[in-house]
């Protein structure tokens with residue numbers, strides 16, 4: 465199997481041996497994108513044209529704010545606002561209220577962002593789902609998923625590393641299974657599904673035990689007993705269920 469630019473980072477992610485190798489990759493990619501954009505890339509016309517058009521999501525605006533380089537953010541925001549204000553004007557211009565009815569007015573409100581009734585709602589949802597950093601992650605993430613299955617099929621040493629890993633967070637496990645459905649043939653499914661399922665069941669059970677022991681440690685009868693692996697189990701449980709690294713320090717520019 466030929467090595468690609470994805471092979472080594474994927475190996476590194478598994479060798480980090482934390483609760484999810486794809487969270488590890490995600491963290492690297494998003495930190496890379498934030499330090500790229502706020503490093504000096506915001507001064508380049510082609511990059512700025514993209515950020516003007518795409519913008520960022522709530523999570524990544526927060527990362528940009530925390531990172532530092534307030535002037536860099538201000539410059540990005542200044543031209544992004546310019547673009548957005550043009551679009552907002554056009555959206556408001558083409559907005560046409562729907563016909564009111566008694567039935568609609570007495571119905572309880574249920575907002576479903578996937579089903580927008582108005583052009584303004586649809587436009588804002590589209591803006592919220594578009595993010596320069598998320599896009600950078602998603603492009604690479606899909607290649608990492610492909611590489612994961614390439615390596616699983618062709619590299620016995622990698623299979624052993626996966627078997628001895630801590631599995632995936634639920635969020636990324638969903639994507640692993642969805643990708644497996646397309647990338648594995650029937651024979652490979654028989655071989656790798658039991659392995660992947662065991663990995664997940666074992667790691668979920670292990671975390672349940674670790675975090676339960678964490679609570680038991682607060683009983684004075686257990687106060688002299690060993691913490692085992694449970695001392696940092698809260699953040700690892702949260703990662704397993706929600707993805708990401710809750711205990712990470714804020715990512716900041718080292719300037």
Ligand SMILES: [Zn+2]
Nearest residue numbers: 484487633636
């Ligand atoms: Zn994950």
Ligand SMILES: [Zn+2]
Nearest residue numbers: 521524595598
């Ligand atoms: Zn984002």
